[in-house]
Amino acid sequence: MYKIYLDHVSYIYGQGTPFEKKALDDVSLGIRAGCMTGIIGHTGSGKSTMMQLLNGLASPTEGKVLLDDYDINSRPEEVLEACKSLPPYRNLSKSAAKKAIKAEVTRRRRELCFRVGLVMQYPEYQLFEETVFKDIAFGPQNMGLSEEEIKARVLEAAEFTGIESDLLDKSPFDLSGGQKRRVALAGVIAMRPEVLVLDEPAAGLDPRGRDFIFEGISHYQKTTGSTVLIVSHSMEDMARYCDDMVVMANGQVKMHGNCKEVFSKVSDLSSIGLDIPQITQLMALLREKGMDVPQDIYTVDAAVSAVKRFLETGKGGV
Amino acid sequence: MSDIYIHTEKLCFSYTDADGKAEHPALNGISVDIHEGEYVAVLGHNGSGKSTFAKLLNLILEPTSGKLVIGDVELTGRELSDEEVLQLRRNVGMVFQNPDNQLVATIVEEDVAFGPENLGVPHPELRERVDGALAAVDMSDYAHHEPHRLSGGQKQRVAIAGIIAMMPKCIIFDESTAMLDPSGRREVLNTIQMLNCEHGITVLNITHYMNEAAMADRILVINDGELLMDGTPDEIFAQREILRRVGLEVPQCAALIHELRKSGIDIDGTKISTVEDCAELIASYYAKTSLKQEEQDV
Numbered sequence: 001m002y003k004i005y006l007d008h009v010s011y012i013y014g015q016g017t018p019f020e021k022k023a024l025d026d027v028s029l030g031i032r033a034g035c036m037t038g039i040i041g042h043t044g045s046g047k048s049t050m051m052q053l054l055n056g057l058a059s060p061t062e063g064k065v066l067l068d069d070y071d072i073n074s075r076p077e078e079v080l081e082a083c084k085s086l087p088p089y090r091n092l093s094k095s096a097a098k099k100a101i102k103a104e105v106t107r108r109r110r111e112l113c114f115r116v117g118l119v120m121q122y123p124e125y126q127l128f129e130e131t132v133f134k135d136i137a138f139g140p141q142n143m144g145l146s147e148e149e150i151k152a153r154v155l156e157a158a159e160f161t162g163i164e165s166d167l168l169d170k171s172p173f174d175l176s177g178g179q180k181r182r183v184a185l186a187g188v189i190a191m192r193p194e195v196l197v198l199d200e201p202a203a204g205l206d207p208r209g210r211d212f213i214f215e216g217i218s219h220y221q222k223t224t225g226s227t228v229l230i231v232s233h234s235m236e237d238m239a240r241y242c243d244d245m246v247v248m249a250n251g252q253v254k255m256h257g258n259c260k261e262v263f264s265k266v267s268d269l270s271s272i273g274l275d276i277p278q279i280t281q282l283m284a285l286l287r288e289k290g291m292d293v294p295q296d297i298y299t300v301d302a303a304v305s306a307v308k309r310f311l312e313t314g315k316g317g318v
Numbered sequence: 319m320s321d322i323y324i325h326t327e328k329l330c331f332s333y334t335d336a337d338g339k340a341e342h343p344a345l346n347g348i349s350v351d352i353h354e355g356e357y358v359a360v361l362g363h364n365g366s367g368k369s370t371f372a373k374l375l376n377l378i379l380e381p382t383s384g385k386l387v388i389g390d391v392e393l394t395g396r397e398l399s400d401e402e403v404l405q406l407r408r409n410v411g412m413v414f415q416n417p418d419n420q421l422v423a424t425i426v427e428e429d430v431a432f433g434p435e436n437l438g439v440p441h442p443e444l445r446e447r448v449d450g451a452l453a454a455v456d457m458s459d460y461a462h463h464e465p466h467r468l469s470g471g472q473k474q475r476v477a478i479a480g481i482i483a484m485m486p487k488c489i490i491f492d493e494s495t496a497m498l499d500p501s502g503r504r505e506v507l508n509t510i511q512m513l514n515c516e517h518g519i520t521v522l523n524i525t526h527y528m529n530e531a532a533m534a535d536r537i538l539v540i541n542d543g544e545l546l547m548d549g550t551p552d553e554i555f556a557q558r559e560i561l562r563r564v565g566l567e568v569p570q571c572a573a574l575i576h577e578l579r580k581s582g583i584d585i586d587g588t589k590i591s592t593v594e595d596c597a598e599l600i601a602s603y604y605a606k607t608s609l610k611q612e613e614q615d616v
Contacts, residue, residue: 042499042500042501042502043469043470043471043498043499043502044469176364176365177364177365178364203496203497204415204493204496204497204526205364205526206362206363206364206526206565206566207363207526207528207565207566207567208363208565208566209363209364209565233499233500236570273500273501274500275500277570278529278569278570278571278593279570279571279574281593282570282571282574282593282596282597285593285594285597286597286600286601289597289601291600291601291604300570300573300574300577303570303574304574304577304578304581307574307578307600308578308581308583310604311578311583311600311603311604311607312583314608314611
C-alpha cells in the first residue's frame, strides 16, 4: 500500500521567466507505507523540490500529491463537486455544505504540517527557544495539545533521539553540533508525524553523531510504524538503513526498488555521477580478479560472511 | 625529507566565556611538525579541537600558550605587527565548509581577485594570477558567471581559486566537502590532490570522511584537544579499536579486513587504506591458500 503517491507531478521554477527551470518532470512515484525509503541523486536532480511538495511547502505545477489517497492540494470547490452527494454533506443545504467542506479542507491542510514532518538540511540553525525542552515542545504546542500531553511528547521524542534528561533544561545553543541536530530532529518527532521526511540528516556530523541520528530515526520508524523518507549522499548509510531506494536525475525517477535492485545497477549509477558503497566496489574488484564472491553485498557485515565463506570453501554461495 | 613548514610545541588554546570568567580548554598542548609539500588529513569527532587547531595556524585565533613557527617565523611569545599577520595569512590560506559564506563578489573572476587585490597586487600581474587560479581549479569557462548560480562543488572550487590567487604555501581545508554531493566532493578532492602534487602546496584537510583521509600522506587524529595518533593512513586504520573509542570508524574495506582477521583468517593487514589495497590483500591470501590446498590434494 502506498502512503504517498505522486501522480504525474511536475514542478517548474520561475515559470515564464528567462530562468525557467523544470525541477520535476512528470514524476509518478509511490512510497510504501511503514518503510524507510532513501532518495539519492545529485544536486539539482529535483530531490529537495520533491521533499517540499510532500507537506505542502510547495504545490506542484502539474499533477497531484496524494497522502493516503487524498490530494493534499485540494481546493474546496473541487472537493465540493466530488463530495456534495456524499454523506454527511448531501443532507446539508448548498451553502452549509460549502462551508463545512471549506472548513474540512482547511483543517486537513493545517494537519498536513503535523502529519508530514519535514527535517531540513542543517536543522540546528532553526533552534530558537531558551531551553531544549521548550524547543522540542514548540511543534506539539502549535498542535494545541494539553500541557501533560506536550510533556509526554517531549520526553518521548527525547528518548527516541537519545537526548539525556539533564540536557532538557539547557539552552540549545550550549550544545555540541551533534546534540543540536538531535534536538532539532526531536522537535519534529514530537509531533508524531506519520511521514518523516529528512534532507541529509547526517551531513557534517562525525561517525558517532551520524550513527546516533540514524539509530534515532530507525528507532522511531520501527516503534511507530511510520513512513520515512531520507535524502542522503551516503550510499553506505542508505544501504544500512533503507528498505527502498529512489534514484533521481534531471527531475525524473531513474530507478526505484529495494537496495539490492538499485545497487546491482552499478554502471547506471556511475553514469549519473553517483557512488556505490565502498564495500560493493570491493566485491566488484574481487570478481574482476576472478574470485567468485557475490556481487549483491552492501554492508560490512554481509561482506565479512561472504568473503569468509569464499576463502574457507572457495565458493561464493551465490 | 623536505623542510619543516609548520612547527608547533605544546600549543594550547582556551575559549573564554562571554563574561570573561570561565575558560574552556579546546587544545591541550599539541606538538607536531608538518613538512613542506605534505598532504595531511586531520581527523577527530565534533568538538575534538581539530578546527581550533586549524584556526591557530593562520592566527584567526591566537594561541593561549605554546610555540608556533610557520616558515622560519616564530609567531608566539611576542607582539606581531599587522604586516606579519597579513604575510602569514597570505602563506596559509583557509577554505571553509559552506561555499555560500566565502564568496563576496557578484562575478566569479572578481571574487577570485578579491584576495590579491587587497594584497595590492598590481594590474597585469593580478590578471595573470586570477586567470591562473581559475585554470588551476578548472573554472576558466565560468570567469564571467555569477557565483550564486554555480553548483556547490563549483562554488567551492571558486573559493579555492580565491586562495590560490594569493599564492599560499599551505592551504587548510576545514570540512570543505561536507556540504557537497558525491560529484562535487570528487571535484574538490581532485583539485586538492592536484594542488599538492603539481604545485607543491602543503595541504591540511580536516574531514569526517575516512575515505578522504585515506588519500593523504599522513593522518593526525585529535581527541579532546590532544594529538592522539600520528601516522600514515595504513598505520592509523590498523588501530581500529582506538579510533572507535574516540567516535571514529575506519573505511568499510579496512573494517572488512579487520573483521576477517578477528574471525581467525590469517590475512595480511598492513595495507588497508584503499579499495584496491584491500582487494589485493584478499586476492593474494586466496592465491596463497588455494595453492596450499592444491599441494595437499597432490
